[in-house]
Amino acid sequence: MTILDVRDLNVVYRANGREIEAVRDLSFTVEKGDSMAVVGESGSGKTTLAMAIMGLLPSQAIVRSGQILLEGQDLVTMPESERRKIRWKKVAMVFQASQNALDPVKKVGSQLVELYLYHNRGAKKEEALDRVAKALLTVNLSQSIMNMYPHELSGGMKQRAVIAASLLLEPDVLLADEPTTALDVVTQAEILLLIKRIVSERGLTLLFITHDISLVASLCNRIMVMYGGTDMESGPMRDVLLSPTHPYTQRLMEVLNGLEEGRLTLEQLREDQGRGCPFLSRCRFAESRCAEGLPKRRSLGNREVRCLVRGEG
Amino acid sequence: MLALEVRSITKRFRRGNVTVNALNDVSIGLDEGERLAVVGESGSGKTTLARIMVGLEQPDQGEIYFMGRKVADPKTKMDVETRRKFSIVFQDPYETLNPVKTVFDIVGFPLSVRGVKGEKLREAVYSVLRDVRLTPPELYVSKLPQQLSGGQKQRVAIARALIYGPKVLLADEPTTMIDASLKAEVLKLFLDLSSKYGVNLVTITHDFSVAPILSHRVVVMYKGMIVEEGPTREVLTNPLHPYTQALIAAVPKLEGEVKLMVRQEETREERGCPFFSRCPMRMEKCREEPPMRDLGDRRVRCFLY
Numbered sequence: 001m002t003i004l005d006v007r008d009l010n011v012v013y014r015a016n017g018r019e020i021e022a023v024r025d026l027s028f029t030v031e032k033g034d035s036m037a038v039v040g041e042s043g044s045g046k047t048t049l050a051m052a053i054m055g056l057l058p059s060q061a062i063v064r065s066g067q068i069l070l071e072g073q074d075l076v077t078m079p080e081s082e083r084r085k086i087r088w089k090k091v092a093m094v095f096q097a098s099q100n101a102l103d104p105v106k107k108v109g110s111q112l113v114e115l116y117l118y119h120n121r122g123a124k125k126e127e128a129l130d131r132v133a134k135a136l137l138t139v140n141l142s143q144s145i146m147n148m149y150p151h152e153l154s155g156g157m158k159q160r161a162v163i164a165a166s167l168l169l170e171p172d173v174l175l176a177d178e179p180t181t182a183l184d185v186v187t188q189a190e191i192l193l194l195i196k197r198i199v200s201e202r203g204l205t206l207l208f209i210t211h212d213i214s215l216v217a218s219l220c221n222r223i224m225v226m227y228g229g230t231d232m233e234s235g236p237m238r239d240v241l242l243s244p245t246h247p248y249t250q251r252l253m254e255v256l257n258g259l260e261e262g263r264l265t266l267e268q269l270r271e272d273q274g275r276g277c278p279f280l281s282r283c284r285f286a287e288s289r290c291a292e293g294l295p296k297r298r299s300l301g302n303r304e305v306r307c308l309v310r311g312e313g
Numbered sequence: 314m315l316a317l318e319v320r321s322i323t324k325r326f327r328r329g330n331v332t333v334n335a336l337n338d339v340s341i342g343l344d345e346g347e348r349l350a351v352v353g354e355s356g357s358g359k360t361t362l363a364r365i366m367v368g369l370e371q372p373d374q375g376e377i378y379f380m381g382r383k384v385a386d387p388k389t390k391m392d393v394e395t396r397r398k399f400s401i402v403f404q405d406p407y408e409t410l411n412p413v414k415t416v417f418d419i420v421g422f423p424l425s426v427r428g429v430k431g432e433k434l435r436e437a438v439y440s441v442l443r444d445v446r447l448t449p450p451e452l453y454v455s456k457l458p459q460q461l462s463g464g465q466k467q468r469v470a471i472a473r474a475l476i477y478g479p480k481v482l483l484a485d486e487p488t489t490m491i492d493a494s495l496k497a498e499v500l501k502l503f504l505d506l507s508s509k510y511g512v513n514l515v516t517i518t519h520d521f522s523v524a525p526i527l528s529h530r531v532v533v534m535y536k537g538m539i540v541e542e543g544p545t546r547e548v549l550t551n552p553l554h555p556y557t558q559a560l561i562a563a564v565p566k567l568e569g570e571v572k573l574m575v576r577q578e579e580t581r582e583e584r585g586c587p588f589f590s591r592c593p594m595r596m597e598k599c600r601e602e603p604p605m606r607d608l609g610d611r612r613v614r615c616f617l618y
Contacts, residue, residue, distance in 0.1 A: 041492035042463055140577060155355070184354030184519045189563035189571040211492040214565040241567060248494065255497045256567060262525050264497045264504075282494075 003173060003205050004030040004053070009066035011048050011057070022048040022061070024229040024294060028304075030222075032172075035199060035206040037216035037237065039252075040226030046209045047096070049226075050175050052076075053207075054093050055083045070173070088119060092171035096178040099158035101165075102150040108161050109146025112136075116168050135164040139194060156187035160194065167198065174199070177209045192219060213252060217241060225249045228278020230294065235303035245305050247283045277308070285309045314381045316513050317343040317366065317481055322375035324361055324537075335361040336372070337537045343481075348507065348514040350528035350545060352521055352560065358537040359517045363483050366515065367399035379480075400479035400512075404486040406466035410458040416442075416469055417454040423477045437476055444509065445472045445502060464495040471502060475510055482512040488523055500526050521564050525549055533557045536587035543611030553613045556588045586615070 011023040023045040030036050040046045051057045053068055055075060068075040070090065075083065095101060103111055109132060116128040133143055139160040150158055159179065166174060176195060180188040196219050199206045208216050216223070217237065224234040225248065233246040244250045251267060258265045267282055276291035277283070283290070287309060295306045324336040336358045343349055353359045364370040366377065368384070368391030377385040379398065385391040403409045410419055418425075421438045429437065442450040445468040458466055467487070474482060484503060488496050500523060507514040516527045524531050525545050533541040533554065541554040552558045559574035575591040585600040586592065592599065598616050605614045 041494065185521065185563045186354065186559055186573070186575055189565075189573050190577065192565070192571055193573055212565070213493060214567055217565070217567045218570045251494045252492070255493045258497060259493075259522060259526070260566065264501045264526065266498060266501055267494075 001032045002029050003032040003071060004207075005067075005069040005072075006049075006053075007067045007069070009049070009052065009068065010064035011045070011052055012062050012064055014060045014062065022229055023052065025297075026066070026226075026230050027297065028224050028231055028234055030173075030205060030207065032205055033203055034222055035208065035220040037213070037220040037223040038207060038209045038226060039211065039213050039216065039223060041211055044226040045229035046226050047177055048229075050093060050177050050207070050209055053091060053175060055080070055087060056093075088166070088171065089169045090171055091173040091175065092166040092169065093175040093177065094159075094163055094166050094179045097182045098162045098179065099150075099155055099182060101162055102158060104150050106149075107146065108148055108150060108153070112146075112161075112165055112168060115165055119169050131168060132164075135168050136161070138167060138198060139164045154187075155183050156190055159183060159187075159191055163191075163194065163198070167202075170202075171204070173205045173207065175207045175209070178211070179208075180215065188215075195219065213241070213256060225252070230278065231297065231304065231306065232279065233303055233305045233307075235301075239302060245300060245303055245310050246279075246307050247285050247310070248279045251282070277306075314345070315342040315378065316345045316347070316380060318378040319362070319366060319372075320376045320378070322362070322365060322372045322377075324358075324365060324370065324373050334537050336365070339375075339534075339537075339539055341532055341539070341542070343513055343515070346511070346513065347530065348516070348528045350516045350518060350524040350531045351534060352518055352524055352531055353534035354519050354560075356536070357534040359519075359534050360485065361537075362534070363401075363485065363515065363517050367401060367481065367483055368396045397477065398480040399483065400474040400477070400481070401483045401485060402467075402470050402474045402487060404489060406463065406470045407458075409470055410466055412458050414457070415454065416447075416456050416458075416461075419458070419469060420472045420476060423473060427477075438472075441472045441476045444475070444506060445469075447472070463491050464498060467491065467495075467499050468502065471506065475506060475512075478510065479512055482507060482510075482514050484514065484516045484527070486518055486520075487516065487527075488518075489520070496523075503527060521549065521561055533560065538587050538614060539605070539612070540588065540615070541611070541613045547611065553608075553611070553618060554588075554615050555592050555594050555617075559591075559593075 007027050009023050009026040012019045012021050038046050052063060063076050112132040113128045116131055117123055141160050145153060180191050208220055210216055220237055223237045223240050225232045227248050233240060233249045240249060244253045254265050276293060277295050280286050280290050290308055295308045297304050297306050320340050322336050322339045326333045326335055339362060351359045351362060365372050371385060371387060371390060373387055376383055379395055384395045417438055420441060421434050424434055424437055439450040442453060447453045447468050487503060488499055491499060503514060514527060528545045531545040531548050532539055535556050541548060541557045549561060552561050562572040562574045565571050574593060576593055586603050589595055589599050603614050603616045605612050606618050
């Protein structure tokens, strides 16, 4: 069953009378229980996508066109009062460096209790405490941290507390936006394994946003590679890693495989023409027709690929 | 002769009545032309060590030698001439470039502040921009940082660090902010330029995956102490200290899962070995501080050896 269906999404940012296209003609679907990796460099539009799904875009961002269907309901046209019922309850998000999302002057426990009570009007405090304790247990944190302030916790403990908060209202879909950026490698491993366990225990649908494919290679079963605000290639994780089709995905894999073997491979840059395929200036397979416009998405086997040159003949 | 040497450095930070031992008896030597990586998590003291090495901080105990000459100790600040032999590329190229200055002004600043100007300045800026492969330089000199991509900003930061011919170039987490497709370019640039300019590259990172490319030798730090040191490839293939083992097992790879080789406890027992509370192999003996063992060209601070 398709739980999330994004169709031809276009999001622009308005700044100084100019419009910047952050997300362009983006389409993808996520099946219930899937773990989808959204991979792209900074500026590729991946965080804008997540914010659009959450309905938390900043005021200068405008959804130009397209639909975000969650279980068939369009979130784009939904009034804020309705969205509020869905946000955190159906779709929850763990933000980039979200350790900073905790209020520094309130104890961790009371912050989580407050969150639960806000969304469950009329619930008793005992019920909330019980739920919070269970959520903390899920993320391997003991009860004792409820009486602690955020500064008393390590980075990894704070991130676990934030993950507990995102699970408190039992969402179906979890968006994780670079949830390990500010953490060191060992703590990152801890958080990755934690997310993996929770996703499988609860049958959650996961959207994991990152610039680092290595993080998601064993965590997610599907991948969408973004560049210049749009989807370049999507398909099953294993297949995309083993035989990347889009030149950008190929480049990513070439570098990663090279790094693991201690080898560096370089690319030749060309002058950016500012039109056509977003990857044009870095693509070694580019032809003159690639400058004509954003290539359309095409199905190639089990992939969706945006490239004029690939998969022909 | 060692190009750069720190001997038994100790550094404490005090805030109110809390004292943190940022560095505890740290010694490292760097041969001429050698590339070193300092690996450790946040709070391990790696940035403090780097700042002391380049004279931005003074040690509480210990000494720093540059080309065989003592250049700093707790009483003597590093002189300006020596400090000019060091240069740093900071972690986040997005935040270290002045947004209202052009690339020319940013890259040329280390020279213009010393009175270089006119044609001489222009030549130096153009030449270093060519070296970091921002070519042709004419295309970039009048741009503002916001008009550059992430990879280009990183190149500008490298150009600025190299323009005055330093002997030691310190790279603080040089690749954390960029995606894999650009990583190779930036790493290659650091390598090529450190040979071309004859600088000793010192890389500070929490990511073991870049160490074998950027360094000959690696120092692994934990809570202000060196726990292991040795040739990078040897340490990577055969890590000795339980912390180094955990660090390497935690690096995400394309094949296979990350492994968590630490105890997950919330206690923060402070005694003996700095890794005591998280070490899966700890023994009663580890409540005392382990001495540094010399094992040929490797060193490890652990009672297992």
